[in-house]
Amino acid sequence: MFKKKECVAMLLAGGQGSRLYALTTRLAKPAVSFGGKYRIIDFTLSNCVNSGIDTVGVLTQYQPLLLNDYIGNGLPWDLDRTYGGVKILPPYQGKEKADWYKGTANAIYQNLQFIDQYDPDYVLILSGDHIYKMDYAAMLAAHKKNGADCTIACIDVPLEEASRFGIMSAYEDGKIWKFSEKPKNPDSTRASMGIYIFNKKKLSEYLIADEADENSSNDFGKNIIPAMLAAGEKLYAYSFKGYWKDVGTISSLWEANMDMIGSNPVLNLNDEKWRIYARHTARAPQYVGANGVTENSTITEGCKIYGTVRGSVLGPGVTVGEGACVIDSVIMEDVTIEEGATVEYAIIDARVKIGKNAKVGGPKGGEIAVIGADITVEENAQIEPGAMINPE
Amino acid sequence: MTAAGLIFSNIHDECLPELTRLRTMASVPFGGRYRLIDFPLSNMVNSGISKIGIITHYNYQSLLDHIGTGKDWDIARRSGGIKILPPFITAYDAKATNSLYSTRLEALLGVTNFISRCNEDVIVLSDCDTICNIDITKVLQRHEETGADITIVTKRIDDGSYNAERHSVLVLDDDDKILDAAEFSRDVKGSFDVSTNIMVINRNYLITVLNDAAAHGYTSFFRDIIAKNVGKADFRAYRFDGFYSLINNLPGYFETSMSLLDSNVRGELFEANDRPVFTKVRNSAPTAYAEGAKVSNSIVADGCVIEGTVENCVIFRGVKVGKGTVVRNSILLQDTYVGENVNLNCVITDKNAVIRDGRNLSGHESMPFYIGKGIMV
Numbered sequence: 001m002f003k004k005k006e007c008v009a010m011l012l013a014g015g016q017g018s019r020l021y022a023l024t025t026r027l028a029k030p031a032v033s034f035g036g037k038y039r040i041i042d043f044t045l046s047n048c049v050n051s052g053i054d055t056v057g058v059l060t061q062y063q064p065l066l067l068n069d070y071i072g073n074g075l076p077w078d079l080d081r082t083y084g085g086v087k088i089l090p091p092y093q094g095k096e097k098a099d100w101y102k103g104t105a106n107a108i109y110q111n112l113q114f115i116d117q118y119d120p121d122y123v124l125i126l127s128g129d130h131i132y133k134m135d136y137a138a139m140l141a142a143h144k145k146n147g148a149d150c151t152i153a154c155i156d157v158p159l160e161e162a163s164r165f166g167i168m169s170a171y172e173d174g175k176i177w178k179f180s181e182k183p184k185n186p187d188s189t190r191a192s193m194g195i196y197i198f199n200k201k202k203l204s205e206y207l208i209a210d211e212a213d214e215n216s217s218n219d220f221g222k223n224i225i226p227a228m229l230a231a232g233e234k235l236y237a238y239s240f241k242g243y244w245k246d247v248g249t250i251s252s253l254w255e256a257n258m259d260m261i262g263s264n265p266v267l268n269l270n271d272e273k274w275r276i277y278a279r280h281t282a283r284a285p286q287y288v289g290a291n292g293v294t295e296n297s298t299i300t301e302g303c304k305i306y307g308t309v310r311g312s313v314l315g316p317g318v319t320v321g322e323g324a325c326v327i328d329s330v331i332m333e334d335v336t337i338e339e340g341a342t343v344e345y346a347i348i349d350a351r352v353k354i355g356k357n358a359k360v361g362g363p364k365g366g367e368i369a370v371i372g373a374d375i376t377v378e379e380n381a382q383i384e385p386g387a388m389i390n391p392e
Numbered sequence: 393m394t395a396a397g398l399i400f401s402n403i404h405d406e407c408l409p410e411l412t413r414l415r416t417m418a419s420v421p422f423g424g425r426y427r428l429i430d431f432p433l434s435n436m437v438n439s440g441i442s443k444i445g446i447i448t449h450y451n452y453q454s455l456l457d458h459i460g461t462g463k464d465w466d467i468a469r470r471s472g473g474i475k476i477l478p479p480f481i482t483a484y485d486a487k488a489t490n491s492l493y494s495t496r497l498e499a500l501l502g503v504t505n506f507i508s509r510c511n512e513d514v515i516v517l518s519d520c521d522t523i524c525n526i527d528i529t530k531v532l533q534r535h536e537e538t539g540a541d542i543t544i545v546t547k548r549i550d551d552g553s554y555n556a557e558r559h560s561v562l563v564l565d566d567d568d569k570i571l572d573a574a575e576f577s578r579d580v581k582g583s584f585d586v587s588t589n590i591m592v593i594n595r596n597y598l599i600t601v602l603n604d605a606a607a608h609g610y611t612s613f614f615r616d617i618i619a620k621n622v623g624k625a626d627f628r629a630y631r632f633d634g635f636y637s638l639i640n641n642l643p644g645y646f647e648t649s650m651s652l653l654d655s656n657v658r659g660e661l662f663e664a665n666d667r668p669v670f671t672k673v674r675n676s677a678p679t680a681y682a683e684g685a686k687v688s689n690s691i692v693a694d695g696c697v698i699e700g701t702v703e704n705c706v707i708f709r710g711v712k713v714g715k716g717t718v719v720r721n722s723i724l725l726q727d728t729y730v731g732e733n734v735n736l737n738c739v740i741t742d743k744n745a746v747i748r749d750g751r752n753l754s755g756h757e758s759m760p761f762y763i764g765k766g767i768m769v
Contacts, residue, residue, distance in 0.1 A: 035677075035678065036677075036678035037677075037678055037694070075463060076673070260677075260678075260680075261680070262680065262682060262683070263680055263682040263697050263699055265680070269677035269678075270676070270677045270680070270695060270697065271677075275675045276675070276677070277675050278675065280673045281668070282434075282668035282669060282670045282671070283662075283668070284423075284424075284425075284658060284661075284662035284663070284669070284691075285423065285424035285425050285691045285692055285693040285694070285707075286679065286691070286692050286693075286694075287653075287655075287658065287690070287691050287692075288687040288688060288689070288690050288692065289688065289689060290688050290689045291688070292687065292688060293686075294681040294685060294687050294698075295681055295682075295683055295684065295685055296681065296682065296683045296685075297680075297681050298677075298678045298679070298680050298681075299678055299679055299681065299692075300678040300679075300694060301425070301678075301693065301694050309681075313678075314678075
């Protein structure tokens with residue numbers, strides 16, 4: 001027996017995140033560490049819970065092991081429920097056919113049965129690779145007020161970046177009259193955030209039609225939205241004003257991390273009213289040694305700082321040895337930076353060991369050096385700015 | 393051998409009146425992100441004990457809030473798990489209403505139901521004012537090997553000047569058999585062994601002595617059960633040689649907190665393999681250090697914003713230290729707000745205390761200045 005839910009969220013978390021290179025060799029993009037103690041997917045999951053949505057299907061495909069393990073029974077997000085809660089939805093073998101998820105729309109199509117269990121009026125489609133705090137309940141309220149068939153969350157982007165996004169044009173009341181996925185010559189700066197609310201009936205209808213079309217690439221932006229628009233369905237834009245960042249590239253991931261730094265950061269996670277939840281491991285508080293310097297940085301529990309940390313974000317359990325220097329860098333969990341080593345303008349993935357007096361990266365403004373998980377950098381070694389050291 | 397646990401949450405509250413006025417000894421904050429009960433509770437959980445009763449007496453709202461369902465210790469179970477055992481008062485029992493139990497023995501008599509309904513072989517007892525990270529499986533193993541009735545975990549005190557007050561001193565033979573037991577001996581000299589009050593008792597033996605105590609109107613667990621039966625029953629010691637501290641007053645709390653600045657102590661308490669110390673998860677953001685922040689030799693929990701100078705301190709979750717402020721040798725409990733250009737030295741601020749801009753406050757390490765919960769200075 002399942003209780004009816006007004007709105008069910010479907011979180012697309014299968015993305016490979018190939019532009020994060022070494023950071024996504026062994027894990028999916030939504031599982032990439034962010035901001036010290038978080039993973040990227042924590043933001044979407046926490047937004048759901050904080051918005052009162054307690055049924056979330058997470059669609060995984062690429063390297064799901066860590067992600068599945070991380071989400072577990074959903075306890076850290078209060079999504080361990082008897083009715084609803086978080087459910088991992090991998091591709092599966094059906095009686096007649098078995099398929100990988102061919103595209104975003106196909107992934108949802110293959111899980112229509114899951115959605116139907118809860119008999120929802122609305123379906124919220126999310127992607128698990130953005131950093132933002134957003135109240136989906138307000139978006140749902142706007143969707144209902146407009147009597148829309150589909151509402152697309154959008155944000156203003158600079159014109160030169162607009163061709164990376166789905167770009168829409170809308171009337172003053174928000175009704176969309178044009179939508180183009182990644183246009184070469186964008187004529188609007190209103191970009192889709194990849195967040196959609198559909199009326200359940202319309203969604204099923206269009207997904208079934210899309211699946212029957214062999215020429216379709218089964219994508220929301222490329223196929224479903226244009227089809228609905230062409231058929232004269234009511235599509236509305238919902239403007240989101242607030243912090244939102246697509247962390248799909250090394251530089252945007254670095255920038256978003258830096259947005260957390262300072263006592264009045266652009267991305268404030270010290271927000272009692274909108275907490276971002278994460279899975280915790282039990283660690284002691286951080287310790288700053290007698291000669292430790294921690295300035296203009298964000299540091300997580302379990303860290304031991306004997307050296308200097310400036311302008312950086314440190315994940316849990318990082319050790320910075322005596323005389324070592326970490327500047328303008330993102331350091332993920334359990335990294336050890338030994339005595340005298342320098343890390344500058346770099347992203348260092350989990351459990352990396354940087355030997356004594358080694359030098360990684362160079363001054364800010366050059367290229368970001370990236371070291372993949374579990375790598376050991378030998379003593380006195382030099383890693384050039386912009387280097388990409390892959391674990392495999 | 394299977395074991396269930398029993399933790400005394402209110403015991404010795406009177407030793408720390410400042411911090412226990414509004415809470416139990418069990419829920420006294422410690423070490424930046426913990427409450428004292430996290431240590432005995434984690435010790436038990438890490439030793440595979442998954443049925444744990446917590447004996448409460450009064451002031452236990454903060455404890456209930458902290459423990460919740462036991463999720464954060466991974467013992468939210470359908471069978472077993474954490475059971476909070478508040479005083480049992482029957483509706484028309486006039487006597488009970490004005491005489492809640494006041495001793496360990498009376499507390500145990502109040503939970504005979506829990507004890508007799510367990511089907512585990514032994515019960516592990518622990519207090520909340522003792523801080524250590526111990527592998528109880530080893531104690532259980534020794535208990536089984538020796539076939540003792542009670543195995544008490546002891547700590548060797550080598551410093552003769554150590555204040556033995558509130559410690560029970562045990563005299564041991566070469567086989568760690570307990571020959572004599574004395575409570576609160578003030579005049580011990582040289583090296584001696586004290587009880588940590590962590591002990592393993594055969595459940596059937598415990599039921600027998602509790603029945604006997606009820607029949608005779610005994611009140612003291614130590615005097616009437618341990619001391620009286622030494623030599624008759626088989627009482628053994630398990631010598632623990634890791635970090636151990638008993639918090640017996642506010643300066644003691646201050647000293648034990650400050651000992652965490654020693655990396656060996658932190659190593660023994662928090663970095664033991666497979667024995668992490670669990671606590672309630674608060675989902676604070678990582679701590680933000682501003683431009684100009686100067687922090688040295690300090691423990692800082694998550695969720696803090698540090699803009700000033702912090703030296704030799706223990707800073708709890710969600711503390712704010714403003715610009716131009718200097719905090720030295722102090723313990724700031726969770727969500728303490730310290731404004732700008734403040735000077736603090738040897739101060740303990742309780743939860744939600746507010747120190748406004750420009751204040752100068754100082755105590756001494758032998759008598760730290762305590763600022764109560766929610767007090768604004």
